[in-house]
Amino acid sequence: MMRFAIFLGLLALLLAGTSFAGQAEVRDIAKQNNCIPKKIEILRQSIGLQSDVTYKVECNIPKATDQREGSPTSITVQCQMSLCQIVR
Numbered sequence: 001m002m003r004f005a006i007f008l009g010l011l012a013l014l015l016a017g018t019s020f021a022g023q024a025e026v027r028d029i030a031k032q033n034n035c036i037p038k039k040i041e042i043l044r045q046s047i048g049l050q051s052d053v054t055y056k057v058e059c060n061i062p063k064a065t066d067q068r069e070g071s072p073t074s075i076t077v078q079c080q081m082s083l084c085q086i087v088r
Contacts, residue, residue, distance in 0.1 A: 021079035026055045029077050029084045035059035043076065052080040054087070 038060040076087040
C-alpha cells in the first residue's frame with residue numbers, strides 16, 4: 001500500500017509539469033519586437049501535459065519618442081514548453 005502511495009505521488013509530480021521557458025526567453029522575444037523590458041510578470045499559468053505560461057512585459061519607452069496618447073506600452077508573451085511567441 002505504501003509503494004502505491006509513493007507511486008501516485010511521483011506520478012502527480014511528473015504530470016504537474018510547468019513550462020520550461022523562463023524570463024530570459026520572454027526577454028529575448030520582447031527585444032525582438034522592439035520592446036526593452038522594464039517589468040515581467042506572470043498573467044496566467046497552467047500545469048499539466050499542455051502547460052503554458054502567459055507573461056505581461058512592460059516596455060521601457062524612451063522619453064524622446066513622440067508617443068501618442070493611449071498607445072500600448074506592454075506586450076503579452078505566451079510560452080508553451082520552451083517555445084515563446086507574442087500574443088496579439
